[in-house]
Amino acid sequence: MRARVFVTLKPSVFDPQGRTIADALHSMGYAGVGDVRQGKYFELELDAPSADRARSMASEVADKLLANPVIESYRVEVD
Amino acid sequence: MRARVFVTLKPSVFDPQGRTIADALHSMGYAGVGDVRQGKYFELELDAPSADRARSMASEVADKLLANPVIESYRVEVD
Numbered sequence: 001m002r003a004r005v006f007v008t009l010k011p012s013v014f015d016p017q018g019r020t021i022a023d024a025l026h027s028m029g030y031a032g033v034g035d036v037r038q039g040k041y042f043e044l045e046l047d048a049p050s051a052d053r054a055r056s057m058a059s060e061v062a063d064k065l066l067a068n069p070v071i072e073s074y075r076v077e078v079d
Numbered sequence: 080m081r082a083r084v085f086v087t088l089k090p091s092v093f094d095p096q097g098r099t100i101a102d103a104l105h106s107m108g109y110a111g112v113g114d115v116r117q118g119k120y121f122e123l124e125l126d127a128p129s130a131d132r133a134r135s136m137a138s139e140v141a142d143k144l145l146a147n148p149v150i151e152s153y154r155v156e157v158d
Contacts, residue, residue, distance in 0.1 A: 006120050007120075008120065008122070018121075021121070021144065021145070024144060025140060025144065028143070028144070030136070030140060031126075032125055032126040032127060032136065033123060033124070033125060033126075033136075033140070034123075034124030034125065034126060035122075035123075035124040036121060036122070036123050036124070037121070037122040038119065038120070038121055039119070039120040039121070039122070040117065040118070040119065040120060041085050041086075041087065041117070041118040041119060041120035042097075042100070042115060042116070042117055042118070043087070043114075043115070043116040043118070044112060044113075044114075044115050045112070045113030045114040045115070046111055046112060046113065047110075047111040047112075047113060048111060057109070057111065057112075061104060061109060061112070064107070065100065065103060065104065065107070066100070
């Protein structure tokens with residue numbers, strides 16, 4: 001079963017990488033680009049008996065290793 | 080309009096970060112974790128008149144700046 005984990009900085013945390021990307025895009029002529037946020041994306045192959053079990057394993061893994069819960073939030077999708 | 084861009088290494092490209100994460104999870108007792116791939120995730124606020132236009136702008140931006148098309152592939156979602 002495949003789980004996808006998206007880790008992003010919390011909205012209250014300044015994202016300098018995203019800001020740099022937005023500035024670069026403006027200087028390349030993309031005036032229509034507003035805020036940009038950069039995050040991390042993980043695809044995990046999980047040996048789990050059900051989607052629920054895969055989801056809870058992926059959440060546990062995100063909490064313990066993939067995300068820093070102080071400044072980051074994450075979202076899990078299973079398919 | 081918000082576009083989300085997912086950038087991942089092409090399947091044929093070795094992903095040492097993903098491998099390191101998988102090894103770490105195995106040593107933490109998660110034997111059910113198989114392959115792990117790490118990628119990048121971007122959220123872009125776009126001032127575009129339609130979803131199609133936002134999608135094409137996000138693809139252009141991904142091609143030119145966010146992804147390295149030699150070793151990475153990307154996927155765009157608009158909502």
